[in-house]
């Protein structure tokens with residue numbers, strides 16, 4: 001186990017150009033759509049991290065012809081047009097929500113008998129609404145452990161399609177999973193959403209990527225979705241965007257220090273809803289400039305900014321980032337409509353309040369949101385709950401407050417293996433231009 005990471009306080013405004021690995025959400029969708037396609041797919045700028053390596057290993061276990069080269073960030077998959085090569089297999093999805101949800105749906109839409117296993121953390125996260133919707137369409141589930149949770153066995157003989165209800169309020173990934181496999185069902189699929197659908201931009205990403213691979217879906221105001229049976233995904237070459245969820249920490253470094261960061265390859269024209277963090281940072285006085293080779297953000301002079309009042313249901317993964325900036329704001333920060341982040345790698349509402357409190361910062365859960373008050377963080381060793389985003393975001397506090405240590409920094413490997421190396425280099429200005 002790695003030692004805690006001692007955050008180096010920023011002695012001057014950061015001035016850096018950073019390269020962020022490929023998007024987890026796009027990588028794991030592209031891997032699924034490639035496997036489901038009817039031809040060879042070549043993926044570029046693929047993320048290699050725990051979440052995507054687990055996904056790739058699952059595809060290998062299921063018998064898909066997969067070739068990958070980590071140095072070139074490239075993956076080639078020969079899609080099997082909705083079929084799964086192995087009729088029986090056991091897969092391990094690790095802690096990846098996307099792998100757990102997307103691959104379970106693919107197996108339920110296949111024909112065979114499969115065991116899906118997961119880390120302890122993922123086994124505690126919700127699966128029941130997805131299991132229920134897949135069961136309604138003909139898949140058979142059994143549970144060696146807790147009912148309706150991972151690990152489980154799936155016995156499948158194709159999905160029926162038809163009208164399906166989905167309790168979607170705990171995670172948008174249930175819907176993304178159902179949408180991506182629906183074209184292989186016997187009949188057209190109509191999914192009726194029950195409860196408030198969170199993280200809609202991730203569903204929009206799913207719809208856009210399905211369309212890129214050749215399958216259309218329609219929806220009425222994100223409340224009901226239709227996918228016609230018989231459509232097929234095509235083989236193509238596909239480039240993965242840099243991960244804007246992970247770029248957020250580096251933009252935040254510029255905001256906190258009144259410095260400037262260029263994220264190479266980032267664009268306002270993106271599949272990723274987390275780009276909206278830039279709007280929040282603008283409200284804090286940052287300047288955003290799209291340039292030829294990326295997006296540049298310049299923080300407010302002296303790192304002085306006001307608190308914000310923001311609905312973050314569309315960009316839930318940025319909640320820890322905004323929470324880490326909040327103690328340094330001139331007024332309280334209010335974050336709304338993010339109750340569902342209780343179901344992420346940790347109960348993030350509780351985790352954020354616990355760690356801000358440990359820093360001597362007043363922070364409260366308020367219904368489905370958070371209120372965080374300005375203050376002076378005191379030296380502390382912070383817990384990270386085996387949650388990459390808690391580790392990556394809490395480190396930001398240490399740029400402006402001395403004596404901050406981040407426990408178990410290795411947990412960033414879920415989506416960003418060398419995060420703390422890049423963090424160090426960004427603070428020290430090694431990569432600056």
Ligand SMILES: O=C(O)C1=C[C@@H](OP(=O)(O)O)[C@@H](O)[C@H](O)C1
Pocket residue numbers: 024025026097098170171172173176198199202203316317340
């Ligand atoms: O579909 C996706 O790629 C994701 C959707 C969101 O999950 P929830 O809808 O479960 O919140 C997000 O938090 C996660 O990091 C990635």
Ligand SMILES: C=C(OP(=O)(O)O)C(=O)O
Pocket residue numbers: 095096097098317344345389415
């Ligand atoms: C919620 C997250 O991950 P997952 O894909 O496991 O749901 C996340 O990366 O913040």
